[in-house]
Amino acid sequence: MTTEIKKSRLILFCLTAAIIFGLIVFRLVNIQLVYGDNYSEIALRQTTGRREIPAPRGIIYDRFGRELTMNVQKYSLFAHAENTGEISRIHSYLDSLLEKPRGHSRRTYSIEPKKFTWLERRFPDSLAKQVEKDTVRGLYIDPCIGRSYPFLGVGKQLLGWTNIDGKGVAGMEYSFDTLLAGCPGYSEYLRDGQRNTYRLRHLSQIPPVPGKSITLTVDWNLQEIVEDELKKGIEKYRALEGNALFIDCHTGEILAAADFVANGKNDAVKLRAISNRFEPGSVFKVFTAAALLDENLVDLTERIDCENGVWKVNGRLLRDDKKHGLLNLREIIERSSNIGISKLALRLGADRLYETARRFGFGQRYYVGLPGEESGVINHPDRAPGQKIAANKKKKSKPAEYNTAALSIGHSLSVTALQLANAVAAIANGGTLYRPKIIKAITTPDGKVLEQAEVEKIATVMKASSAEILRSYMKGVVDTGTAKPVKSDIVSIAGKTGTAEVVDTISGGYKKNKFVASFLGFFPYESPRVAGVVILHEPEPIHYGGYTAGPIFKQIAERYSNTRIEQFKPDNKIIASPASPEFKTIPDFVGHEVTQALSMARHRGLELVMNAARGTITWQFPPAGRKITGKGKVAVGVSMNETDSLVMADLTGLNLRTAVSFLDFLGYEYEIEGEGMVVRHEPRPGEILSDSTRCLLICGKGLMDADSAKKSN
Secondary structure, eight states: OHHHHHHHHHHHHHHHHHHHHHHHHHHHHIIIIISHHHHHHHHHHHHEEEEEEOOOOOOEEOTTOOBSOEEEEEEEEEEOOSSHHHHHHHHHHHHHHTTOOTTHHHHHOOOOTTOOEEEEEEEOHHHHHHHHHHOOTTEEEEEEEEEEOTTTTTTHHHHOEEOTTSOEEEHHHHHTHHHHHOBOEEEEEEEOTTOOEEESOSSOSBOOBOOOEEEESOOHHHHHHHHHHHHHHHHHHTOSEEEEEEEETTTOBEEEEEEEEGGGOOOSSOOHHHHOOBOOGGGGHHHHHHHHHHTTOSOTTOOEEOGGGEEEETTEEEEOSSOOOEEOHHHHHHHTOHHHHHHHHHHHHHHHHHHHHHHTTTTSOOOOSOTTOOOOEEOOTTSOTTOOOOTTOOSOOHHHHHHHHHHHTTOSEEBOHHHHHHHHHHHHTTSEEEOOBSEEEEEOTTOOEEEEOOOOEEEEOSOHHHHHHHHHHHHHHHHTSTTGGGOOSSSOOEEEEEEEEEEOTTTSSEEEEEEEEEEEEEEOSSSOOEEEEEEEESOSSOOOGGGTHHHHHHHHHHHHHHHOTTTSOOGGGOOOOTTSOOOEEOOOOTTSBHHHHHHHHHHTTOEEEESOSSSBEEEEESOTTOEEOTTOEEEEEEOOOTTOOOBOOOOTTOBHHHHHHHHHHHTOEEEEESSSEEEEEESOTTOBOOTTOEEEEEEEOOOOBHHHHHHHO
């Protein structure tokens, strides 16, 4: 009986063992064959991982290779705890690490089990190294590359910045983020049961590819000057905001662009010098004058009746700031007569004036690569916005005359600072409009040039001879016109002032006693290199462009010229040398008889160009006090008897401005070929002139006065 019981138990035990073993085998087979791939994948995820290695971001340089951005090593702190016990230990550790009272970390950081949580995205370097040494389970340091700007706030709207994840969110950093960012790399690692990690390989499996670098056209020295002077000017003239932009006359390269808003409330994400549009006002008159000169629609000696300051056109009044009588084109520009330029603009007509504005780049984007660039708007004087003119329309409507007059003085259109600066650069360089650019080159991290920006000519917008005459008018604006406070002893400046009423965008029309003051110009006058514009919005109590924006432009030009002495040699600091020309001061010949004037001229080594051999001198150019060099020719006008015959004087060797002024004095029409000095002319010297004589001035390179001497050097 006992033996049978033992035998039964043994059978039961064996049977049970067999079942258990069978179940184990079945489970093993099930795991290996049925769910093997799935469990292998889970195990792989738990024991291995891939960590992203951020790529170094490309550097942004200025035109001279100064680093405007830098990449710096930064650290982030994050938690990934398994349970509440680990969370408690993390909080205790952080209280001790940060030297805070107990419970501070728990109140500051919200950590949940099995959830990834960023604690600090910019963790101090010293603390990060301490965490790497003795961290508790579930608390980790993530090294990353951060962005730093060595010039701090200078050029902030232009450069922009990156966010916490290293992505560009404004300015150049945003526009060229794909180019600058590069491609991240990856490295693999193993993790044991205690969730400790170690590298599977010493080298990255996929190394990061650094971003490409960008060299800007901007001169950061000028950028600092512009921002500093703009800030001072806004505070001095109590303006709401200001914009400024400067450009290379001969390449279209943007040298500086800046904004400043009163009380430091600068726009965080856009550069207003390219994104804000406004009515330019009187600065636009130079472009109207350019069209008049190019179309030969005005005689430079012709005097326009400026109606003593008030003129009615189509039943609407047009006013001048001051009362003017008869003015020629030079005086209209120098004194900024609305009535004078409007009367002349009617000769152009609506279509040609509109096309002139388009030709100079207004009403269209340049796509320089910065976010928010505006195109501006030009309203055609002869049609409503969006309306087309019939092809067979011959007679202009009466309202179009007033609209044409308004457009000629800078109303009925909106522009940006970029457009104004680029347009005046075309006048400064002799009539060529270039496409503005802000990228000079794109390079690899080791300096290899991948792409070099080319100078891109858009069009010839005016004749070189017309541009030279217009430049002399703009110099007159500074010397004797509405911008006398802009005249400098350090660098010669030419330009045009503007004082436009502020458009009321809500109720229409214009705001009372609110103005946009502006000055656009170029320097140095003799050999223009830099063109630009300064705009002040609603300065108080002085609102004239020549007394607010103009002095800011002057300060910028003087400071920049002093930093680039080899490019901008000041008039009063020219040092004579055996190779340098000798400068002579012109005396006052007006009121003297010809014989006496000739004696004065010989004594000073000067030569007089006269319209008669006897009589009293009533006019001269250049004026008394000006310095000239070379042969020292001065044009003088002599009062003549009615019986005297007028013969052609010898104008060869005169600069174009002097020759044109002399012919204006005599009242003769003329044509100009080329630019520079007069090398030949028709009629020839000594030929008798009649009332119908039309002169031809053929110009080329040469030396005459101090201004021209600098130009040729």
